[in-house]
Amino acid sequence: MIEQRGKGYEYCRPGSWEELAAILCKAEAGVMFLAGGTDLAVDLRTGKKSCAHLVDLKGLTELQGIAETAAEEGKKGEICIGSLTSIHQLEINPLLQEKAAALPEAACQLGSRQVRNRATLGGNLANASPTADTAAPLLVLDAFLELWSPSGSRHIPVEDLWQKAGKTFLAADEIIRQITLPLAPGRGTAFMKLGPRQAMDIAIINAAASLELEDGRISQVRIALGGAGERPLRMKQAEAFLLGKEATAEHFAQAGVLAAQESSPRSSRRASREYRLATIPVLTERVLLKALSRLS
Amino acid sequence: MTYKHEGVGEAPLRIDGDIKVLGKAEYVQDLEYANLLEAAVLTSPYASAKILAIDVSGVWQVEGVKAVVTGRDVDGLYGTTVQDRPVLARDRVRYAGEPVAAVAAINKAAAMLALTKIRVEYEETIAVFDPEEAAGMKEDKKTVPLLHENLMDYEREITAMPVAGSNICSHFKLRKGDVEKAFSEADFVLEEEYEVPRNHHCCIEPYGVVAQMEREGTLHIWTCNQSPYVLQRNLAALFGLSWNQVRVTIPTLGGGFGSKIYPSLEPLVVALAQKTDHRPVRLLLSREEEFLRITNHGCKIKIKSGVKEGKVTARQMAAYWDTGAYADCGPLVARNSGFTFAGPYKIDNVKLDAYSVYTNLPVATAFRGYGIPHVTWAYELHTDRLAEKAGIDPLQFRLDNVIQTGDISHTGEEMQAVGMKGCLEAVAEAAGWQPGQRPAPVDLGNGRYRSLGVACSWKGSMRHYGSSATVRIMEEGSVEVNVSNVDMGQGSSTIFAQMVAEETGIPLSKIRVQHPDTFITPYDRTTSASRGTFHAGTAVMEAAKDAWRQIQEYGAQVFGCRPEEVKSSEGKVLNPKTGEGLSIGKLINQAVMGGIDIIGKGHSRMKGGTGLDKETGQGANPTSFWMYAADIAEVETDTRTGELKVLKIYAASDVGKAINPVNCRQQIEGGVTMGLGIGLMEEMLFDEKGRLLNGNFHDYKIPTAVDVPEIIPLLVEVPHPLGPYGAKGLGEAPVGPAAPAVANAVYQVTGIAVRRSPLRPENLKLSWQKGKEAELRD
């Protein structure tokens, strides 16, 4: 059982949406959702977070899985990922590897094999760490989220999930149900992570990019960084600069400088603001080069 | 005389390998007891404070609480070199994390709950954290609070040389030749400062102790301590018992690396056990508690060298060792790294000062290498700067300067069996680095470069302390080896069994090496200083020879031959006349009608050891043996992000004689890995109040399996005339050169010296930026 510093809590594991709704309507304050627990178990033990009701989502088996909807007339294809899908499942999924490479690339660098077996995509997003490894890839993949609460469901772009470090815009009784990635066949995507260790490490900076070319010029570009601000961020000035330009190393380097300008990293025990600002241009440039290499 | 491939120089599987792999090994926390009580410890939140009042009465509100102790309940002071440490803090606390009160209860939850009922009133006082400042040696901060006002009144060993009215619990000095004159005559002089912050041992097994005051009057301790006899004697003194009343049992132990050498939490658990009705009391630490229990030293080092015609002619150094709130073995670390401080070089003029200094931080202790990794960091980075200034390839510079057999050391010892040059030559050859022709860095594009760096180190063991062993051969032919050297994973029990197999011809499968137990296994000073194979090994070898001699005598009697004609094969004793083999049982039966054990005794009794002079540090025989190690690191440096990828480490060690070559290579791999951890990522971080910020494995980084490069261990064998079969020690020496070799490879690429470890990407990148700015300004 997960230990909570100083006090007890009530644990439940609903098996259906009705049951979950009933629990949420009855419970007053202090509800917390449990997925893999790789963030939450630590935070409850240290006292960083606390709850009166721990609602385990793992009973809702339909929250797990990765499926493709093929493109139809007038509608692009998409990949839907249940929020409780484990990071390991993302890592090994051939569909994602082929069509959204940045995401499995990030997944395989998250924590260790043991952590990846438990950790979930929804948990990584809802935990709202500015350096969550799946955040930057989802930003460049234009992902949107389906949220669910007893009062209904809604869709938001992934960008609109985070307020600041550790804080989302989710309502107290709202969960992430599904993550949807619209498919774009001609793009190249990539992810990179900077940390003091080659495994089991939270990134100091992570970066993802998505690129499309038309007649040798950049026709679509997305750049996202983790660790560059209070939440995972798209680098819109750098993107605007690149649009319509040739995909050259010099342009990517210039985009990197712009990315540093539009970043406002903080100093933490993990790294200083100064170091983050010094490496943002490098990571931005290199992740763009890597995305470009995936095109040809 | 060996059985298959199990004797000396062979590489049989470890005799304790299967029980560990299968999860059958029993560590302290696996032992089961009736009526066990669990202990929990309340620690100080302040680095420096007076204790105005403690009220423990609240603990009795918690059901299941059986005992509570505070500093006022336990008299006496203990400590390895200076007896400066109360079992629990008395009138003041000296570091955040110091035990203040302890509770024993029927389960851990009750004990933890009881801690919350204890009220302690503190008055915070001024703390000091920087060792140089605490020593009163910072120009701008001459007045500092004293941690131990009664320092000069404490009982102490002669190796502790405190300075009255200061926080310096020991000042080790070494004086040889005339450094000032040599500096003035040198072609150039270079002066630098280095720093290695505190890091942690990170044993896989956190500390665990069980103590019981047994009804028959003995104190029985089960603990994960590396030195059962040191502990026995300390506990006896502290609790007024005789040595034969204190039984220390060491079950399987999960890594020590120096963190478990000296008495630790045992006295506290005994204090609780004394308050219960003969019940066993157990204290198992969490990982967070283990981080505060004990740590490695942090150290600041000033180094100045003079070079003339490519030779180092003079070296002056000062080291400020941050030993924390209590001395523990700090004075010995200052001394033992002190006499090797100037590095494995022949230098005629040496002046060294090493200060072991109290600070308001957790207690620092031994760490694999006993200070050598710190001093090697300083003198090996410095050596590359010297070579550069002299315009000589750093490998060649080392080969020109290293100490060799017959040279006189810095303490005046005539060196014997020195393998330093051999280690350098071995790594150079393996890495393809011709002396004098260092390969240029390879440009890998986008700011990445690959380059090579070299470093070397030496390590003395310690004075000639004794070890004893017995080998008992039972009639059925099975053997029990009794020795108090603790196998913590270094493989010593396998080495001892191999020695017995070598001497008796009895197969390894029939040889059992006992867990150390002061009621069973004979005296051994400590499992430390890489001394196990050399000292305990000598004792085991002698005991096995003694047992075999007895068998030969029975053989002579039964076969009608001379004793030395009796040989063994495949566990049988051979009749030299017929060639027929007789089992040991049958032989004993025929000789004396059976019913006896054969008991062989052995001792390592070293002669001729000297101390070191208090004023000059001179002494002709300060250590029973020396070890030598050299590394070449192949490193990829990312100059744009500061990231380092260590690709390969060629690591040579002079082991004298490899009793088990596979085991030796594993020791090198482990040592290099620890050295890289210290050099690349490990650092304990404290806030401005002296509170540990990263005491867990999420925030304190040690290398994972994927961070460890390919390590190519190379064994150099320059036999030691006094070592068993020529063996020296090995455990510690490989730690020192790894990090400096990496740092020197990086320096070749950037030309900007980074003098503080660890080489975290951020430290590197920002130092380079500053270095470049400084260059631009010049």
Ligand SMILES: Cc1cc2nc3c(=O)[nH]c(=O)nc-3n(C[C@H](O)[C@H](O)[C@H](O)COP(=O)(O)OP(=O)(O)OC[C@H]3O[C@@H](n4cnc5c(N)ncnc54)[C@H](O)[C@@H]3O)c2cc1C
């Ligand atoms: C050793 C270790 C290494 C790690 N390394 C990395 C790393 O390299 N990179 C990285 O990004 N992270 C890392 N993490 C953090 C963690 O593993 C990830 O963030 C993980 O994805 C969290 O998922 P989870 O399912 O375990 O979340 P949980 O811990 O169960 O939950 C996390 C938070 O999200 C909420 N939550 C969970 N699911 C939902 C949902 N569907 N809807 C709404 N709210 C929800 C919970 O209430 C909680 O607040 C590491 C953690 C550990 C322990």
